[in-house]
Amino acid sequence: MSEYYWNSKIEYLRNTRWLYYNDDYLEFLVKNVWKINAPVNIVDYGCGYGYLGLKLLPLLPDGSTYTGIDKGEDLIKEARQIFDKLPHSVELIQGDIEEIQVHRQYDIALCHAFLLHMKSPRDILQKMIDSVLDGGRVICFEPHWIANTANYGFDGIQQSEVVRLGILQKLYEASAKDSGKDGNIGMRLPILLSQLGLRNVGCRVSDKVNFLDQNMDATEKVRLFQSLKEEGIGQELEDPVKVVEQLVQRGLSVEEAQAQYAAELKLLQEFDSDSWFTYAPNMKISYGTVGRE
Template sequence: MSEYYWDQQMEYLRNTRWLYYNDDYLEFLVQRVWKIEEAVHMIDYGCGYGYMGLKLLPLLPAGSRYTGVDQGKELIKHAKELYAHTSYQAEFIEGDIETVQIERVYDIALSHAFLLHMSDPRKILKKMIGSVVDGGRVICFEPHWIANMASYTLDDVEQSNIVQLGILQKLYEHDARLSGKDGNIGMKIPTLLSQLGVKGVECRVSDRVNFLDQQMNEPNKHTLYNALKEEGLGAVPGNRIEVIDQLIGRGLTSDEANSQYEAEERFARGFNEHMYMTYAPNMKITSGIVTR
């Protein structure tokens, strides 16, 4: 079994990606925003099991092709098995994206929830730009965690009791300074792409708002609730002393760490399958044209 972390997260990836977008919105982006009218060859950085290819290929002009790159041996194996049952033209490259050599032959370079895990996202963006032909496009679907955290509503629960945005922002910024890995990268990519010479940069936000409705049928409600739990909503924070020590180590004061632990604990206690909840992931979708 692979020791690569994301090789162990297959079920999480498969069970939560659908929370982010409605298919008609992706179709709108392809046809009305990006105006892709001819077959394209796209490369997906950090492709996982090829999720974005499976979402976009049905929407792209006939003859479009997909290349996925990922370090995960099991993820690539699973992707090949999935695509073997389709008619799509697809290939996969197993390797470390920071070191693997990519030719400049692609019409589109894209990433999905990948750059936030990179210690030097600017370096990866340069690589993405370098793999695209003149006039090609870079597309990044990346998160903005603080907007995500502001987008829960639990029925009869005050948001400030379960989500403390100021403390969370402090944590995210500290972690980004320390490791370079930035959960708020989605909001920064427009600036980074423009600084790297990409033209016509624009940014959209994902459209899906998930509604845990007590009037929906039980199977659908159960599926949505489980997906939200896997996404981390209402997660039990763990041993109080250990978690608070970790939070202090991440830059919080003792009072802030205790307050954050208690907020997470209240969220975990309060969130269950029998309550109303709305949740919008707020993924940022940035695109621009490479001109040389």
């Protein structure tokens, strides 16, 4: 069994991706924003089990193809098992994006929640651009963590008691500075795409607001609550001394670390399947057109 981290996260990916987009919004992007009305060849960087391919291929013109690339052997195996049962033209490649060479043959290069894990996202973006034909597109679905955490809505709880935005922003920025991995990259991407020479750069925001409604269908309520927990909302905590030490190592003062632990503990204690709760992931969808002199 491979030790690649994301190989062990297939169920997490399967159980949380649906929180981000309504299908009709993805269809709107394809048909009304990107105006894809002829077959396209797509390459998906860090494809996982093929989530984007599964969502987009049914919306694209007949004759479109999908190539997915991922480092995870188990993820690619899972993707093959899924797509083998479907009528789409698909190629799945197991390989390290940072090392693999991709020929310039695609109309669209995609990624989804991938660049935030890269130490050099600008280099990956350049590789994506280099794999696209003139006039093609690069499209990136990436998070903006601080906007995500600002988009929790509670009944009976002050958000500031359980979501310490100032502390979280400090943590996110320190992590990006130390590792190069930026959970707020979604808001940087239009800038990066333009700086790398793309034209007609634009950005959209994911539309879905998840509502844990105590009047909703019981089965759907359980499913939503479990997915929200897997997303990390009200997650279980380790020993407080250990957590505080880790937060201090990441750049917080002792007081800030203790306040953050207290907020996370209160959220754990307050958030359950009987809560009224809204959550908007606020994913950023950035895109631009490749044009070479």
